[in-house]
Structures are given as C-alpha cells and as structure tokens.
Amino acid sequence: MKNKSDEELVKLIVQNHRPALEELYDRYINLIYSFSLKMTKGDTEKTKEIVQLVFLRLWTTKRTYSASQGKFANWILTITRNIAIDLIRKEHKHKGTVQLDHDEWEKIQGQQSENVLQEVSSNLLKQQIQEAKHQLSEPQKRLINLLYWEGYSLSEIAKLEEKPLGTIKSRLNQTLKKLRNYFSEETGGVRHGK
Amino acid sequence: MENKCENLSLYIIDQLSEHEKEQFKRHLKTCAHCQNELESLQDTWQTLSYDMEEVDAPESLKMEVMDFIFKEDEKESPHNPIKLFLTKHFSPLSAGITAILIIGFAGLLWYNLHLKDTITALEEQMASPAQIVRTFNLKGQDIASSANGTAYLLQEGHDNSLIIELNNMPGIKDDEVYQVWLLNNGNRQNAGTIKPDQNGNGLITYRMPKDQSFDDIGITLEPNPNNTQPKGRKVMGTT
Numbered sequence: 389m390k391n392k393s394d395e396e397l398v399k400l401i402v403q404n405h406r407p408a409l410e411e412l413y414d415r416y417i418n419l420i421y422s423f424s425l426k427m428t429k430g431d432t433e434k435t436k437e438i439v440q441l442v443f444l445r446l447w448t449t450k451r452t453y454s455a456s457q458g459k460f461a462n463w464i465l466t467i468t469r470n471i472a473i474d475l476i477r478k479e480h481k482h483k484g485t486v487q488l489d490h491d492e493w494e495k496i497q498g499q500q501s502e503n504v505l506q507e508v509s510s511n512l513l514k515q516q517i518q519e520a521k522h523q524l525s526e527p528q529k530r531l532i533n534l535l536y537w538e539g540y541s542l543s544e545i546a547k548l549e550e551k552p553l554g555t556i557k558s559r560l561n562q563t564l565k566k567l568r569n570y571f572s573e574e575t576g577g578v579r580h581g582k
Numbered sequence: 583m584e585n586k587c588e589n590l591s592l593y594i595i596d597q598l599s600e601h602e603k604e605q606f607k608r609h610l611k612t613c614a615h616c617q618n619e620l621e622s623l624q625d626t627w628q629t630l631s632y633d634m635e636e637v638d639a640p641e642s643l644k645m646e647v648m649d650f651i652f653k654e655d656e657k658e659s660p661h662n663p664i665k666l667f668l669t670k671h672f673s674p675l676s677a678g679i680t681a682i683l684i685i686g687f688a689g690l691l692w693y694n695l696h697l698k699d700t701i702t703a704l705e706e707q708m709a710s711p712a713q714i715v716r717t718f719n720l721k722g723q724d725i726a727s728s729a730n731g732t733a734y735l736l737q738e739g740h741d742n743s744l745i746i747e748l749n750n751m752p753g754i755k756d757d758e759v760y761q762v763w764l765l766n767n768g769n770r771q772n773a774g775t776i777k778p779d780q781n782g783n784g785l786i787t788y789r790m791p792k793d794q795s796f797d798d799i800g801i802t803l804e805p806n807p808n809n810t811q812p813k814g815r816k817v818m819g820t821t
Contacts, residue, residue, distance in 0.1 A: 406652070413644060421639035423631060436643060440650040447651050458628075465631045517633040535595065536630050542597055560591045568626040 394460035398453040401446060409447055419461060420468050427472035427537060434475065441471045473539035520570040528563040531556065590616050594627050712738040718799055718820045725803070726752050726817040729782070733799055733820075735790075742790040744773065746799070748818070751778040754803065761804045762786060763812060764796035771796070775807050 389397070389411040400408035420439055428434040445467060453463050521529060527549070534540045534548065542560065546553040586609040592598050593606050610616050715737045722729030731748035746762060754760070759775040771794070778784035801818035 409651075410644075410648070413647065417639045417643070418636060421643070422634050422636045425637065426634040436646065439639070439643065440647050443647050444651050462628045462631070465628070469631065513629065513632040514634070514636075517629060521633070532630065536627075542592070542595075557588065557592065560595070561588075564591055564594070564623050564626055567629075568622050571626060571629060572622070 393455070395453060395455050398446075402450055402452055409443065412446065413443060416461065416464055420464060423465055423468055424472055427469065427476065427539075438468065438472050438475060441475075442468050445471065469536075476539045516571065520567050523566060523570055524563060528559060528566070531559055531563055535560070587613060587616055590619060591623065594620070594624050706739045712736050715742075720746070720748065720799065720801070720818050721821045722750070722818050724815055724817050726750075728752075729818060731818065740792075742794075744788040744790060744799075746776075746784075746786045746788070748776065748778065748784040748801075749782065751776075751782040751784055753780075753782070754778070757806045758814075759804050759807045760784065760817070761802050761807070761809065761812065761814075762788065763800045763802065764794070765798040765800055766794075766796045770800070770812060772810060773799075775804070 389407050392400070392408070392411070394412065394415070397408040397412050401412070417439070420442055421435060424435040424438040424442075425432070428438070442464070446464075453460060457463060521532075524532070530549075531545060534545050535542070540548070542556050543553055546556045549556065586606060589598060589602065589606045589609075593603065593610075598606060610620070713736070714734045716735040718733040718735075720729075720731035720733060729748060729750045729752070731746060733744060733746040736743045736745055744764075748760070751760065754777065759777055761775045762773040763770040764773050765771075773788045774786050776784040776786045798820045800812075800816055800820075802812040802814045803817050804812070804814040
C-alpha cells in the first residue's frame with residue numbers, strides 16, 4: 389500500500405479494497421482535518437462529521453480519480469469543501485436564495501497536473517497566500533472569506549454587502565486576477581494560458 | 583460573447599446553474615481568451631484552500647471514521663446478492679407489477695398450450711372421420727328369442743368405440759338390466775348396461791379402452807346392475 393500512488397489507491401477503493409482507503413486516510417487526514425476545522429471555525433464535532441462524509445463518499449463513489457485531473461490533494465479538498473459547504477449552508481438561516489450546486493467532479497476536470505503548488509510546501513504556500521491577501525482591499529478580503537470559507541453564494545453576498553450582483557461579480561473577477569498575478573510573480577509558476 | 587466571458591469566474595467557483603454551465607462550456611470551446619484564463623484562475627481558486635493552520639487530526643478519529651463507513655456499509659447492503667440485486671432494481675411497486683405480469687404470462691402460456699392440444703385433437707378427428715371397421719349381428723335367445731340387434735365397432739382416429747343397437751327386447755323389472763359383455767378367450771369384460779324403452783329398443787355406446795380386443799359379444803339379463811361377472815341368463819349373442 390505504501391508505495392502505491394494516490395491514483396492506484398483510488399482504483400483499489402472502487403474495488404472495495406479497505407486497506408487502500410485506510411492508506412489514503414493516513415496520507416491526507418491532516419490536510420482534510422485542518423481544512424474542515426477552518427471551514428467550521430474550529431468546531432471539532434462538525435469537523436468529524438465532515439471527515440466521515442468525505443471518506444464515506446470516497447468509499448461509495450464509483451468514479452475514479454486520475455492524475456490528469458490534477459493534484460490529488462486539490463481533488464480531495466474540493467470534495468471536502470463541497471461537503472462542508474452543504475453542511476454549513478443547512479445552518480444558514482436564509483435558505484430561500486441558496487442554490488446548492490456542487491458538482492465537484494465536473495469542476496475539477498481540466499485541471500492540469502503540472503501545478504506549481506506541488507513543488508512548494510504547504511507552509512510556504514500559506515505564507516504566500518497571507519502575503520497575497522495583503523494586496524487585497526478590505527471588500528475583496530471579505531468577499532473571499534464569505535465565498536470560499538463560509539459558503540455564501542454571490543447573490544447572498546450581494547445582499548449582505550448591499551451592492552448589486554454585478555458589482556460583486558466584477559469584484560470577484562478582479563480579486564481572482566489580482567491573486568493570480570501575485571502568485572505568478574512570486575513563484576513564476578502559476579501560468580497565464582498555455 | 584463578451585457577456586459569456588463574464589461567467590468564467592462563476593464557472594470556476596461553481597456558482598452557475600446547470601443551464602448556464604452548459605452554455606458556458608459551449609462558449610469555452612470557442613473562446614481562446616477564456617481557455618487561456620481558465621487554468622490559472624482555477625489554480626488560484628484552489629490555492630485558497632491552503633490558507634489554514636495545519637494541525638494533526640486526533641488519533642481516535644480514524645477508528646470513528648472507519649466504523650462510520652463500514653457499519654453504514656453493512657447496514658445498507660443485504661448479505662444475499664440476489665436480494666441486493668432485486669432491491670436495487672425493483673421498487674415494491676414494480677416488483678408487484680412484475681409478479682402480476684409473470685403470473686398472467688404463465689397463465690396465458692398454459693391456456694395457449696391447452697388450446698393447442700385441443701386444436702390438435704380436433705384436427706386429428708377431422709383428419710380421420712369415424713368409420714365402421716366391423717359389424718356384428720346379434721340374435722336373441724331364451725326369453726328374448728324375438729329380439730335382434732347390431733353392433734358396430736367404430737374407429738375415430740386412435741379411438742375405438744362400440745355401438746350396440748337392440749330391438750324387440752322383452753320388458754324388464756325395476757332392478758333388472760341387460761348387460762353387455764365382451765368375450766375374449768373365455769374372459770368376460772363388462773361393457774355397460776341397457777334399459778330398453780317401452781317399445782323394446784335400446785342403444786348403448788361403449789368407448790373401448792386402448793389395447794382391448796374381443797371375439798364375441800354376449801348380453802345377459804342381470805337381476806341388478808354393476809356386476810363384474812354375469813349372474814343372470816344369457817339372452818343375446820353374436821351369430
């Protein structure tokens with residue numbers, strides 16, 4: 389198990405091979421746990437629930453991950469985030485405008501494996517993100533926080549910010565580009581186009 | 583087209599409706615600008631996930647997660663693979679409908695086969711008309727010396743029957759019957775009883791069992807019906 393690739397482990401899991409699931413757990417639990425803990429703002433009970441659902445989905449899914457879909461860590465974190473958001477959104481009071489549409493499998497297709505993130509440690513990465521965030525304006529920081537970590541939809545954020553939806557959309561565009569440009573300057577790695 | 587490009591970031595953060603998503607995917611195929619931007623912006627969005635304090639998960643969590651999955655798993659899957667297959671593929675309603683259809687189909691099949699047999703039998707009968715293969719003359723004796731009759735051995739397909747017609751039979755008392763015997767090498771086989779009408783006429787049809795043969799016909803006057811061997815006097819016989 390130890391010398392199998394993530395991709396091989398996922399294939400074994402599809403064939404109901406329990407040791408493969410346990411090996412993936414050992415490899416990624418700290419990442420998934422830390423991520424979920426942040427999503428739940430430190431709630432260890434909810435974090436446990438999310439982790440259980442992530443591995444249950446891994447176990448029951450019949451769709452395989454392949455390395456061409458991008459880094460496995462990103463793949464599993466996308467799943468984790470969607471599960472966490474589903475959970476968080478159930479607790480949001482204003483359900484009326486909520487649009488639950490998380491098709492993580494589809495979304496992560498087309499991601500490239502040549503990802504610069506593979507070469508930098510997560511600590512370094514974290515530092516870079518912190519620095520990149522310093523470049524953002526307060527509304528941009530708020531947007532990222534509400535959108536990425538709190539699971540609000542753009543229209544909900546528009547209401548919270550009392551701004552037209554169009555403004556929030558263009559704010560998102562600007563924010564993503566600003567971050568992208570900062571990352572690419574720092575690492576010379578996140579590329580523009582092909 | 584410019585309008586569609588605006589949806590790029592919404593596509594990346596997965597906040598398009600299904601319909602919008604399909605539209606955007608079509609747009610993406612033809613828009614070089616979006617193709618160029620997609621990958622790097624997607625990477626950027628993903629990078630945000632590393633904005634967290636990395637901590638160690640508690641040791642006890644692994645067992646809780648595995649228990650959750652495998653107990654859940656056992657609960658959900660019946661041990662019998664056939665049952666699993668059936669429950670997977672048939673709701674109770676569709677199972678009920680299927681059962682009714684199967685029963686109905688079996689019934690129709692049985693009816694159809696039965697009908698086929700009947701038709702075959704009828705066809706055989708039609709193909710082979712009844713024909714008289716042998717005729718016997720019967721002559722009365724003793725108290726019935728004035729009586730006479732004719733017996734016809736009739737063949738219909740594979741079946742043989744014997745038709746006996748009697749005339750001028752003397753009248754008989756309440757319990758008495760005329761009984762027909764088929765004689766084969768000295769053995770007598772009961773072939774039915776007759777009570778003649780007021781004019782002394784009688785008719786009997788006897789369906790011959792397969793493989794039964796006989797040489798002569800005898801008729802006795804029996805004091806009571808259903809005797810297996812003659813008890814009364816012989817009153818008629820083949821000439």
